[in-house]
Amino acid sequence: MSDTFSRYQSLVDSGEISFDPAQAVIAKRLAALNAELGDYRLARRKSGALSWLFARGEKREPVRGLYIWGEVGRGKTMLMDLFMAASPVRRKRRAHFHEFMADVHERIHIYRQKLKAGEVKGDDPIAPVAADLAEEAWLLCFDEFSVTDIADAMILGRLFGRLFEEGVVVVATSNVVPDELYRDGLNRALFLPFIKLMQERMAVVKLESRTDFRLEKLSGRPVWLTPLGPEADRSMDEAWSRLTGGARGEPAELPVKGRHVPVPRQSHGIARFTFSELCEKPLGASDYLAIAHTFHTVMIDGIPVLRGLARRNEAKRFITLIDALYDNQVKLVASAGAEPMGIYLNDEGVEAFEFARTASRLIEMRSEEYLALPHARRPHNVGDTGGIVET
Structure with a gap:
């Protein structure tokens, strides 16, 4: 399986895309991350997700994901395509962020219905929902990461905190730097710990591409x-x-x-x-x-x-x-x-x-x-929309 940068270089060599130095830098970062994920996958197989953090009696740093941001049309989606195609991870999921959150809210609703019916115990649905998501995919990739909904903003810190504890690695593309997420949103002060958490668990890089x-x-x-x-x-x-x-x-x-x-x-x-x-x-x-x-x-x-x-x-x-x-x-x-x-x-x-x-x-x-307008992607409520499923 060729790495992300090799796939990028092949597209350039075939004339399908023009070489862009900024894209090449990101492609190399994604290739390095895939290499690290390959080692992480082997460690998980041998010792389980949480044991990876304590290999040989010493606490090891978890794999940091990547948050790639930049203006529209600079090639972020293409680079994510190449990264996913080269990824050694089998349990992986790619979704547009709003569709992922719609799925999360649907899972929370189902949990609360089960709680009401006496089928489960515990008042907080975040932990079991996060555990289920982590079991399905420990590599989560999000296109067009943005936060505009207060319901999303208020649960993201707890949700992603649990996902990271479960050993999940996150890669995301966005049009805005993390510090600008949910800007001017209601009760934004409650959202700021999530931004700090993201910056701790994801390397933030800007795609400085030359053109749209x-x-x-x-x-x-x-x-x-x-x-x-x-x-x-x-x-x-x-x-x-x-x-x-x-x-x-x-x-x-x-x-x-x-x-x-x-x-x-x-x-x-x-x-x-x-x-x-x-x-x-x-x-x-x-x-x-x-x-x-x-x-x-x-x-x-x-x-x-x-x-x-x-x-x-x-x-x-x-x-x-x-x-x-x-x-x-x-x-x-x-x-x-x-x-x-x-x-x-x-x-x-x-x-x-x-x-x-x-x-x-x-x-x-x-x-x-x-x-020339950017893709707006206004949030919507379509039920259990979990992103693209390739057939």
């Missing part, structure tokens, strides 16, 4: 390709290759409220669907929000012209989908049968009125100003 690669790959290029046909198909394939650095992409699933939304192709924070897969299937707002929160760019192939009331349901889903993408500042690349104003041809029903707003949003989403 995401914007660079979209700027000045058409993102709404019409009419449908072989030329649009070729342009979509070229856009995928450009955005992902030539990655093939893998299928995945997004857990939403006990169900799984299939993602036919995803890589580097980019997902690709057909219109049929998104709007001709029984998907709803929660599903589209999960997509919008997970991926910074969505590609949609084959948006047809929707004519009359017979395509009303597809139009309603498309409106909901675009609202979710727009509200979370997700970038959209699509091939379509017409310009936005000509996609839904129907004068009856509320959808006809609502689609005018959708068309306006689609036009705005093609602008340089919109493409």
